[in-house]
Amino acid sequence: MLNENKENGFDVTIVGGLGHVGLPLGIVFADKGLNVCLCDIDEKKAEIVKNGKMPFIEYNAEPLLKKAIENRKLTVSLDQNSISKAKYVIVAIGTPVDEYLNPKTRQFLEFFDDIKKYLSTDQTIIIRSTIYPKTCEQILNLLGDADWNIAYCPERIIQGYSVKELNDLPQIVAGLSEKAIENASKLFSVISPKIIKTSLGEAELVKLFSNAWRYIQFAVANQFYMIAHNFGVDYDKVRHAMKEGYERAATLPTAGFAAGPCLLKDTMQLSSFNSNNFMLGHAAMMINEGLPNFIVDDLRKRYDLSKTKVGILGMAFKADIDDIRDSLSYKLGKILRFHGTNVYYSDEFAKDPTFVTKEKLIEESDVVIVGVPHSVYGGMDIPDGKEVVDLWGIFKKEK
Template structure:
């Protein structure tokens, strides 16, 4: 069958789907970005990104101009592509269990637009064993070409990283593996073939590993603070010229839509036995509380004007999903502080400028280390809390 598109990315206007679709299109493939978000569709059709994604905009503009990239809010488009990449969001519930049923319902609805001739690639993060469930949902009566090719990029830097990172490819049949490998060879530096279960675990372990690394740094930071010792100096002494400790991160908020979620996905899969994951969560999620308690030991927070710089979940992006800055703000308000929030990338009617924060606040906390914050000059009376040490 002749298909209109080489690739249809379902969830193609999201943080994962959009840069992937743009990169495929930049390699000359005919790409359809299928999504349900009409507002993002309008923004992307005009050649702009709905979120910060470095180096993507010129490629997007080119691909729209040369006709390699189309945007569709119509589910029918899915049946017109040889390769289907599913990149919709996969949230967890209030107990941090993966909402697999919701994802399976989505697959079940999608089935009417799919045929066994197409290659179906799962790109969304999923719980272990979910691929088996997806296969069952599609139905064992047909030989579906089903593949799992997880995403491991750092958000905001997909254009660079898609080229640089090896792509893990797994599939339920040889055709699925070879066709997915061929497709990703067009954009990835190398291909790593694994079993489905290995790929599912490799993806979750990778994020969990990073989350635990941040937790040990944050735990060391808390111990140092209690001892009036500068963690950064300790870290420098540990890592300088000493390769075995080189991966120890600096302290800071570890949050966002992936690290905690993927750690907890392993936990719920392993029936609560992932103790390191749980400890990491307690430490990382407890850091805002630790900071507030330290402040309380120095001064009363009642009516104190406290400014938070950086509401995004990490440096130099506009994504506020699951950012610990909001938890920090909530704890401060609960303690009686008068809180002002600011961000260089994310917009909200509730946010004020960094200038207003530095002019009006008695305490300033750098919660996301956006590069511009390194240049701020704070008045002498300001108590600056900068775990990231960006201002030095």
């Protein structure tokens, strides 16, 4: 047990503790017996979580959350003072890019300026948010001349499956001092099967390279899809033929929208860090972000879109979750509407009063476009005579 901290204190306070990264992490720590405080500014989510409910989909998280709330291992707080009561302060707030795709580093530093009064040198401060390289050093400068313990422990989970992955994935640990690295390693040893210690620069690049690598892999698949489609060949069949018994092609992804709050953002952070000299990253962005336009341009060859009803099946950015952040389904819908198309949206998990059911969407639409391959769509029948744009190949009978 780590708890040797102040009376009525916490082992860990997670700032941004009700977010997609902070909340599952807090739940998993609490499940291991630590006293965890989830500090956030979102009153609505705080109410939901206090009642033992998850504000978004994370598989297997809710029973652990409920138990931790009942056992008083997990506290929800909207009061920044909870930061001063913890031995470990983990920061998991969002780190977006601006409208020019540059990281909003200043906003992150202003946040530290804001919470500075609650921090002390006997705490270990762990940055969990994905940061622009050298941000930890800037935080140290901002906090001033003292023996601060600042570590960087990037999150590498896949959204929706954090509870499993937090217990399975090795944890990268880096820091600005030996003590910070030692303390952060001790904390993460409670949940992680392996600690990988790296330099700060290595950890920063591990995180950004990982997301850029995935984003580029998806772009390769999407470019192949477009080439095959223009050539009148089914990419999905090519992919299956490539992979069958041929290990070297095993990791080639399906085509599909590469979206969400991390992949593009982190690829652009990396580009920005490298003085905008990241041709592959930019090419990946052009391809992935251009895929909705490709689909619409292709439909325009066969349909007068102003007289066509198109349904987008799946509005979340990823299969089987309810998060719509930066989903390309919306971009697709906007382009279609620009051409005067009557567009229907549907999703199994994301809630919106303007959405229709998947059955109604299929019934009403002349063309059905799969926006995201939620598992439930796989078993559905699309009546003859309706065109289906199915990048992921989920409606294909033979796989």
